[in-house]
Amino acid sequence: MASIFQAVGAAAALSSSNSFDSKKFYLSSRKSVSERKGSIFVVRSDGRMSSGRVDKLVTNAVATKADSAAASTASKPGHELLLFEALREGLEEEMDRDPRVCVMGEDVGHYGGSYKVTKGLAPKYGDLRVLDTPIAENSFTGMAIGAAMTGLRPIVEGMNMGFLLLAFNQISNNCGMLHYTSGGQFTIPVVIRGPGGVGRQLGAEHSQRLESYFQSIPGIQMVACSTPYNAKGLMKAAIRSENPVILFEHVLLYNLKERIPDEEYICNLEEAEMVRPGEHITILTYSRMRYHVMQAAKTLVNKGYDPEVIDIRSLKPFDLHTIGNSVKKTHRVLIVEECMRTGGIGASLTAAITENFHDYLDAPIVCLSSQDVPTPYAGTLEEFTIVQPAQIVTAVEQLCQQ
Amino acid sequence: MASSFSAAKITQPLPLNTTTTRSPDNPLFSSFKCSPPASSFLGSTHKLRIQRPTSAWSQTRSGTVVAVSDVVKEKKLKSNAPTANLLIGANAQLITKEEGLEVYEDMILGRAFEDMCAQMYYRGKMFGFVHLYNGQEAVSSGFIKLLKKEDSVVSTYRDHVHALSKGVPARAVMSELFGKATGCCRGQGGSMHMFSKEHNVLGGFAFIGEGIPVATGAAFTSKYKREVLKEGDCDHVTLAFFGDGTCNNGQFFECLNMAALWKLPIVFVVENNLWAIGMSHLRATSDPQIWKKGPAFGMPGVHVDGMDVLKVREVAKEAIGRARRGEGPTLVECETYRFRGHSLADPDELRDPAEKARYATRDPITSLKKYMIDSKLASEAELKAIEKKIDEVVEEAVEFADESPAPSRSQLLENVFADPKGFGIGPDGRYRCEDPKFTEGTAHV
Numbered sequence: 081m082a083s084i085f086q087a088v089g090a091a092a093a094l095s096s097s098n099s100f101d102s103k104k105f106y107l108s109s110r111k112s113v114s115e116r117k118g119s120i121f122v123v124r125s126d127g128r129m130s131s132g133r134v135d136k137l138v139t140n141a142v143a144t145k146a147d148s149a150a151a152s153t154a155s156k157p158g159h160e161l162l163l164f165e166a167l168r169e170g171l172e173e174e175m176d177r178d179p180r181v182c183v184m185g186e187d188v189g190h191y192g193g194s195y196k197v198t199k200g201l202a203p204k205y206g207d208l209r210v211l212d213t214p215i216a217e218n219s220f221t222g223m224a225i226g227a228a229m230t231g232l233r234p235i236v237e238g239m240n241m242g243f244l245l246l247a248f249n250q251i252s253n254n255c256g257m258l259h260y261t262s263g264g265q266f267t268i269p270v271v272i273r274g275p276g277g278v279g280r281q282l283g284a285e286h287s288q289r290l291e292s293y294f295q296s297i298p299g300i301q302m303v304a305c306s307t308p309y310n311a312k313g314l315m316k317a318a319i320r321s322e323n324p325v326i327l328f329e330h331v332l333l334y335n336l337k338e339r340i341p342d343e344e345y346i347c348n349l350e351e352a353e354m355v356r357p358g359e360h361i362t363i364l365t366y367s368r369m370r371y372h373v374m375q376a377a378k379t380l381v382n383k384g385y386d387p388e389v390i391d392i393r394s395l396k397p398f399d400l401h402t403i404g405n406s407v408k409k410t411h412r413v414l415i416v417e418e419c420m421r422t423g424g425i426g427a428s429l430t431a432a433i434t435e436n437f438h439d440y441l442d443a444p445i446v447c448l449s450s451q452d453v454p455t456p457y458a459g460t461l462e463e464f465t466i467v468q469p470a471q472i473v474t475a476v477e478q479l480c481q482q
Numbered sequence: 483m484a485s486s487f488s489a490a491k492i493t494q495p496l497p498l499n500t501t502t503t504r505s506p507d508n509p510l511f512s513s514f515k516c517s518p519p520a521s522s523f524l525g526s527t528h529k530l531r532i533q534r535p536t537s538a539w540s541q542t543r544s545g546t547v548v549a550v551s552d553v554v555k556e557k558k559l560k561s562n563a564p565t566a567n568l569l570i571g572a573n574a575q576l577i578t579k580e581e582g583l584e585v586y587e588d589m590i591l592g593r594a595f596e597d598m599c600a601q602m603y604y605r606g607k608m609f610g611f612v613h614l615y616n617g618q619e620a621v622s623s624g625f626i627k628l629l630k631k632e633d634s635v636v637s638t639y640r641d642h643v644h645a646l647s648k649g650v651p652a653r654a655v656m657s658e659l660f661g662k663a664t665g666c667c668r669g670q671g672g673s674m675h676m677f678s679k680e681h682n683v684l685g686g687f688a689f690i691g692e693g694i695p696v697a698t699g700a701a702f703t704s705k706y707k708r709e710v711l712k713e714g715d716c717d718h719v720t721l722a723f724f725g726d727g728t729c730n731n732g733q734f735f736e737c738l739n740m741a742a743l744w745k746l747p748i749v750f751v752v753e754n755n756l757w758a759i760g761m762s763h764l765r766a767t768s769d770p771q772i773w774k775k776g777p778a779f780g781m782p783g784v785h786v787d788g789m790d791v792l793k794v795r796e797v798a799k800e801a802i803g804r805a806r807r808g809e810g811p812t813l814v815e816c817e818t819y820r821f822r823g824h825s826l827a828d829p830d831e832l833r834d835p836a837e838k839a840r841y842a843t844r845d846p847i848t849s850l851k852k853y854m855i856d857s858k859l860a861s862e863a864e865l866k867a868i869e870k871k872i873d874e875v876v877e878e879a880v881e882f883a884d885e886s887p888a889p890s891r892s893q894l895l896e897n898v899f900a901d902p903k904g905f906g907i908g909p910d911g912r913y914r915c916e917d918p919k920f921t922e923g924t925a926h927v
Contacts, residue, residue: 179711208710214743219695219736226699229684230634232706249692262677262685263667264897301904322900350907397906397914404909436909 158341164334166308167197167273170315171235173344175205178233181319184211184220185237185274194239195275195334221247221272225254229266233319241276241328242288255324256297271318273327277368277418278455278466280332287455287462291417292424294326295396302395303349304328304367308338310393313347321349328395330368352399358388361476362406364429365416366392369467373416376472385476395425403429404437411442412479416467421449443482446475576792579859585627585791586854586865589619589847590872592643595652596822598876599642599659603826607884608659612673615643617789617821620846621753622647624794624816625721628802634682634720636697639674640753641686644723650678656879662886669889670897690724691731694750697722698737701748701811708808719805720748727758729772738779738813747805749798750776752815753788759824760832776813788816789844792853819844894923 161169175181182205183198189212192199202210213220217238224234238244244251255268278287294302301323305311311329318325355370356377365373370391380387388406392398407413413433415426426447433445448467456462577585596614603612615622618640626635626647637644645655650666658665659673666678674688684700687693700720707716728734729752741748752772756763764770776783782804786797794816801812819841823830854860899905902915905927919925 182706182710206710208706214736214739216732216736216740219698219733219740222692222695222733223699223702223737223740226636226684226696226701227703227706228699229696230700230703232703249689250695253689253692254687254696258685259900260897261667261671261675262679262897263665263670264900265667265677265679266684267900269900299898299904301899321904323904350903350913394906397904399907400909401907401911 156339158339160337160339161308162334163305163308163311163329163336163338164195164197166312166338166340167305167315167329168199168201170312171198171319172201172204174316174319175201175209178319179209180231181233181235182209182211182227183235183237184213184224186213186215186239186243188212188237193237195329195331197329197334198237217243217246218250221250222254224270225250225258225268228268228270229258233269235271235273235319238272238274240286240331241274241290242285244272244274244290245288245293248293251294251300251324251326252297256299259299267322268324269319269322270324271315271321271327272324273315273318273329275329275331275334277328277330277332278450278462281457281459281462282331282455283457284454289419289424289450291328291395292420292422292427295425295428300324300326300396301349302326302328303393304330304395306330306333306367306370306391306393308336309340310347310353310391312340313345314349314393316346317349320346325349328367332368347393350394350397350399352402353391353393354388354402355391356387356389358386358410360386360410360480361388361412361414362403362410363387363389363414363416363472363476364392364403365389366395366425367418369416369418372467372469373472376469376476379469379473380476383473383477385480387476392425392429398429398432400432400436403433407433407437408440411440412482413441413445414472414475414479415445415447415449416472417447417449418466419449421447421452424449443479446479448472448475576796577859581627582850582854582859583864583868585623585795586847586850586860587868587872588623588627588647589791589850590869591646591652591875592619592622593847594869594872594876595642595646595655595879598656598880600822600826602656602659602880607880608661608673610672610674611639611825611827612659613640613825614822615640615820617841617845618753618755618818619643620791620794620850621723621751621788621816621818624791625723625749625751625798625802628795628798629719629721632682632718633802634684634697634700634718636684636693636700636720636722637676637686638690638693638724638728639686639688640725641674641676645676645678645681645683645686648678648683649681650676650683652875652879653882654678656876657883657886660883660886661888662883663889663893664882664886668893668897670893684720691728691733694722694724694728694733694737697748698741698746701741701746701805702744704747705744717806717808718747719802720746721751721802722748723751723753725758726752726754726756726763726772727761727766728752729754729775730766735775735779738775738781738811741811742779742781745808745810747808748811749801749805750811750813751798752813753818754815755818755820756837757820757824757833759828771815773813773815779813781811781813783813783815785815785817788818789841789846789849791846791850818846821845891923892921895920895925895927896923898927 183201187194188198189202189207189210198210221236224236227234251272255270259267276288276290291302294300303314303318303325305314305327314327318327363373373389377387377389388410390402390406415429417424417426419425426449430445430447448471451465453465455465592615596616599612599614602608622643626644635644635648642655646652654666655676658667658669658671658676661669663669666676671677674686676686677683684696685693697720704716704718707713738750754763754772758766773783773785784797787793797814801814804810804812821842851865854865855862903913905914908914914920917925
């Protein structure tokens with residue numbers, strides 16, 4: 081618990097020292113989106129709704145082009161909030177909308193969640209809808225599954241994503257497989273969410289990158305949020321999905337600030353997000369590494385490169401359309417992830433791109449992952465464990481020379 | 483009966499500790515005892531483990547089993563009979579003719595179905611691990627026949643008979659075992675994963691203990707419906723079945739805690755058949771009296787002879803009633819025995835033949851039959867007619883399963899996601915599930 085408070089502090093420090101305001105929206109159109117979107121609609125940050133040929137909404141987390149930050153904040157509609165507040169807003173809207181939506185986990189109720197994502201919900205909805213559970217991850221996760229089978233739509237909070245390793249059997253065997261083994265009779269509309277990733281010196285157990293562990297589970301979708309806008313939109317989409325969804329949040333991103341629309345919106349669970357269009361190379365990333373990539377992008381732009389940055393967002397399944405279009409344009413791919421190198425998201429992404437777009441590649445795919453080590457405590461070693469912006473710059477330079 | 487149960491001291495969390503619980507002088511136990519105070523069941527299991535655990539345990543067990551539940555104890559005192567079969571014959575009011583016939587039919591169905599499974603397994607009609615329920619029928623029939631359709635059952639890998647008792651047609655279960663498309667899970671579950679949404683069978687769970695949290699969740703839904711969704715008439719009860727081996731697993735303790743904490747409408751039914759495959763309950767458990775773990779969590783713990791369906795039914799009625807009235811969970815330990823090996827792949831060489839023989843004489847079906855005839859609730863001919871009817875049902879189930887089609891390839895990818903958009907977006911920008919290969923089952927996912 082002590083470590084969690086540290087992490088909150090660290091996140092606050094991070095957000096104050098960096099401008100992560102993502103005010104810039106890039107619009108592009110895409111064929112057949114309307115078929116795919118179904119009932120999902122998109123509201124742009126200026127509040128206008130898109131329909132028909134749906135425009136793709138993109139947030140640039142770090143301003144890199146001329147027209148960015150200045151015009152944005154005060155004059156635009158919408159409201160500004162932090163990422164954890166955006167998650168809470170999404171949660172609250174869905175709880176208002178559907179009384180079957182409930183939250184369970186450690187300290188989600190009276191305490192308001194270790195990262196305050198559920199703050200204020202228990203007084204509003206009562207102790208049963210926002211259920212403080214004993215510290216028994218395997219059992220309360222199983223309980224959520226039983227509740228989902230019998231008609232509720234629970235959201236399970238792992239106080240730290242790592243704790244969910246204790247619920248791995250329930251997540252894998254029951255969340256992932258039970259719809260199938262029951263011959264389609266029972267659905268498990270559960271959302272499993274919580275803070276993960278490498279924080280600030282939280283030690284190995286609290287600094288896990290579990291995407292690699294969960295990605296092989298059949299029947300589960302995985303998304304990672306990275307901005308207040310997509311955090312809220314993905315939270316709402318995950319709650320409404322009939323499939324079990326694991327929503328990855330990052331301990332260091334909770335205090336990111338962004339202006340988001342006042343109107344209701346929802347993100348597409350399966351779509352990637354174009355962060356920065358470019359011509360020279362496709363950089364695929366997600367979660368916190370998005371910001372390391374954007375930091376590197378600044379340097380790269382100054383050096384004359386024009387990288388395209390895509391936040392893949394859906395870690396399972398991959399949005400092969402967005403990724404493919406980019407590969408076809410740039411012919412070079414760099415993957416930057418915080419995940420474990422062996423059997424990680426990057427490894428799967430590499431395989432998927434090779435399988436589908438090999439002919440378009442002018443150079444081998446390069447994957448920058450974290451080191452396959454237990455995350456060290458010491459700050460210096462921890463820094464060496466995860467990918468740093470300078471490595472990204474070097475990798476892009478090398479790739480673009482090929 | 484209701485009052486005797488709920489007013490029992492056992493409903494209060496007791497300040498138990500190792501020393502007092504094991505002492506023969508402990509009032510909790512002395513009041514229940516009908517066997518000599520030197521009972522090794524109540525005393526040192528340590529000694530037993532070193533000496534001959536199996537035979538000593540079995541002797542002890544058959545001696546004490548009648549007396550531990552308050553309910554049963556009271557009945558016993560009234561009837562004043564000393565043996566394990568005391569309830570049979572002594573309490574003619576325990577069951578009506580109709581109830582008796584229903585329970586008898588259900589037990590016969592369970593037995594005949596499982597015997598047929600063994601035959602079909604050896605004939606190569608079904609594969610994998612098949613765990614049969616023979617000998618334990620009194621537990622399934624004694625409990626599940628008291629449920630309403632809306633009530634839920636959560637089972638283990640030994641789940642065929644729980645599904646049958648809950649009303650899943652024999653043909654659907656047999657067909658599932660044959661791996662056919664007409665099976666209750668379309669052939670996608672198999673022996674250890676029986677589900678029926680229609681009958682609220684929430685599944686066979688193949689790993690030890692994992693079904694208990696799911697059952698707890700179903701019970702949570704009942705409470706949620708009543709208190710949050712304001713469905714005032716929702717009084718659905720969930721039964722969680724599991725074995726003695728599971729009672730050393732964390733999920734058991736975690737869920738006893740949560741169920742008692744939130745007064746969930748659930749009954750934890752332990753089918754203590756003495757053996758976790760080859761691990762004797764005594765060799766695995768520091769205190770083998772599982773029912774005692776109920777009071778430790780603030781819920782009643784009841785110990786009942788699981789070879790006697792009437793006793794099981796008495797206890798079940800009260801436990802289910804408590805849950806339905808919103809009075810919270812109950813832990814029921816049913817002492818039973820499996821007449822076959824752990825699964826059909828188990829040579830069953832470890833268990834003492836004398837132990838098996840002893841339990842064979844306590845066959846729950848034979849006992850019920852004798853009771854029905856002795857107390858003139860049914861004639862031999864009536865019971866024979868039931869047996870004949872069930873034989874036909876089981877035969878028909880086999881025929882149905884045999885003639886049913888195997889699942890077609892198109893089924894392969896159908897139930898991976900409830901919303902098939904979960905397969906994602908393909909390179910062409912369309913959802914991959916829109917590709918005909920997904921409906922044909924030939925796509926590579």
